[in-house]
Amino acid sequence: MSVARAERLVNLVLCLLSTRQYLTAERIRGIVPGYADAPSDDAFFRTFERDKTELRELGVPLEVGRNSAFDAIDGYRIARRDYELGDISLEPDETTAVALAVRLWDSPELTGAAHGALLKLRAAGIDVDQQAPTVVESKVRTSEPAFGPLLAAVQARQAVSFDYRRPSPTELRTRTIEPWGVVSWKGRWYVVGHDRDRKAPRCFRLSRVVGDVRAIGRTEAFERPTGINLLDFVASTGGEPPARSTATLWVARNRAAGLRRRAKVIGQRVVDGVEGDDVQLDLGYPDSAVSWIAGFGPDVLVIEPDVLRKAVLERLLAIAGEVAVP
Numbered sequence: 001m002s003v004a005r006a007e008r009l010v011n012l013v014l015c016l017l018s019t020r021q022y023l024t025a026e027r028i029r030g031i032v033p034g035y036a037d038a039p040s041d042d043a044f045f046r047t048f049e050r051d052k053t054e055l056r057e058l059g060v061p062l063e064v065g066r067n068s069a070f071d072a073i074d075g076y077r078i079a080r081r082d083y084e085l086g087d088i089s090l091e092p093d094e095t096t097a098v099a100l101a102v103r104l105w106d107s108p109e110l111t112g113a114a115h116g117a118l119l120k121l122r123a124a125g126i127d128v129d130q131q132a133p134t135v136v137e138s139k140v141r142t143s144e145p146a147f148g149p150l151l152a153a154v155q156a157r158q159a160v161s162f163d164y165r166r167p168s169p170t171e172l173r174t175r176t177i178e179p180w181g182v183v184s185w186k187g188r189w190y191v192v193g194h195d196r197d198r199k200a201p202r203c204f205r206l207s208r209v210v211g212d213v214r215a216i217g218r219t220e221a222f223e224r225p226t227g228i229n230l231l232d233f234v235a236s237t238g239g240e241p242p243a244r245s246t247a248t249l250w251v252a253r254n255r256a257a258g259l260r261r262r263a264k265v266i267g268q269r270v271v272d273g274v275e276g277d278d279v280q281l282d283l284g285y286p287d288s289a290v291s292w293i294a295g296f297g298p299d300v301l302v303i304e305p306d307v308l309r310k311a312v313l314e315r316l317l318a319i320a321g322e323v324a325v326p
Contacts, residue, residue, distance in 0.1 A: 008034035009051055013060060017083065022065050022075025052076075144206040147182065149213035150191045154179045156219040159196070163210045165307055172210060172307060177202065178222045181230045192230045194222070203234050210311070245283050248303040252276045255299040271301060278303065290315050 011032045016023065025048055029035040038044035055062060061082040064074050146162065153160045161176040179193040188205055195202040251260060253275045263279035270276070283289050290308070293300055294315040302309035 004034065005051075008032065009054060012051055013055065013078065016062070016076055016078040017080060019077055021067050022063070022071075022077050024073050024075045028076065144189055144209070146191075146206045146209040146213050147189060149215075150179055150206070151182055153213070153215060154181055154191075157222055157224070158219045159216040159221060160213050161216055162213045164204055165208045165210050165311070175202075175204060176216065177204070180224045180228070182206075183230045183234055185231060185234045190234045192233055201228075201233065203237060210314075245305070247281045247283055247289075247305060247308055249279055249281060249293070250276050250301040250303060251279055251296075252299040256296045259293070259296060259300060294319065 011034065012028070015028065015032050023031070025045065028048070029038075029044055035044055035047065038047060052062060061078060063077050063079055063082075065077075066074060150160065157178075159176065159178050161174055163172050164175045165172055176196045177191070177193040178196065179191050181193075182189060182191050184190075188207065190203045190205055192201065192203045194200070248266075249259070249263070250269060250271055251263070255276075259281070260279065263281040265277045265279050267278040268276070269278055290311045293302065293308075294312050297316075302312050
């Protein structure tokens with residue numbers, strides 16, 4: 001937003017707050033700085049309509065009405081009772097909880113909102129010490145690419161579909177859900193919602209979502225059921241219980257000792273002129289092993305299953321893109 005537009009919006013809010021009468025658009029044009037510069041009536045009304053839309057999207061309660069039955073044109077005002085923030089009273093432990101919540105969030109999607117809430121509390125006279133000592137120092141991290149699109153879908157009440165990697169048998173399936181919320185349980189993120197294919201509530205671990213999350217249909221297409229605790233739902237179902245699986249990998253000779261300690265050698269082969277061993281590895285958490293295997297770089301290649309091989313390749317390509325030098 002340009003500085004001139006921001007100043008015009010602030011002046012418009014102050015103008016509509018300071019009057020008890022409804023002000024017509026023409027009256028506002030003569031009072032609020034910035035509108036008089038419009039080159040024509042059409043240009044002014046277009047600008048005024050955009051500004052009204054902007055204020056409504058920001059949550060400013062614009063009232064539309066007429067001062068008397070003899071008025072032929074609608075006017076505008078802002079009622080202070082609807083606009084002003086009510087008194088906020090927080091106990092010391094509650095202010096500490098707010099500060100702690102701000103410190104915990106570590107994602108672009110939520111950091112701005114958390115700090116915005118902190119700023120509003122301070123503006124209302126609530127002393128929130130963000131630097132107060134606390135025994136909790138961990139960060140709530142949201143590194144999964146699916147987090148942002150799913151959170152947006154929850155807020156918009158819009159159905160989504162995505163490819164989902166099941167732990168056992170290891171395969172990809174397309175899921176279509178009406179997302180109710182995104183929650184963290186035991187260090188992992190889950191989306192909870194109504195699975196349209198199964199016609200029942202389900203939860204899905206975000207780290208198993210493969211590729212893009214695709215929005216389906218219109219927004220505000222469903223209502224979240226009342227009385228459901230998403231965290232309790234995930235805890236009661238255990239997310240999706242991990243199932244052990246076996247992977248076959250190629251490991252370069254005398255390399256990746258940490259992986260070799262957990263694996264069983266079943267053969268030898270040469271890959272791109274490099275001697276190595278084929279090994280079998282039991283994985284209790286196949287999805288969490290992706291980053292671990294990718295950390296060995298070119299010393300380890302996944303032979304099967306194919307889903308694990310593709311997931312490790314995607315992780316390596318993502319790392320290469322992050323460190324690439326233009």
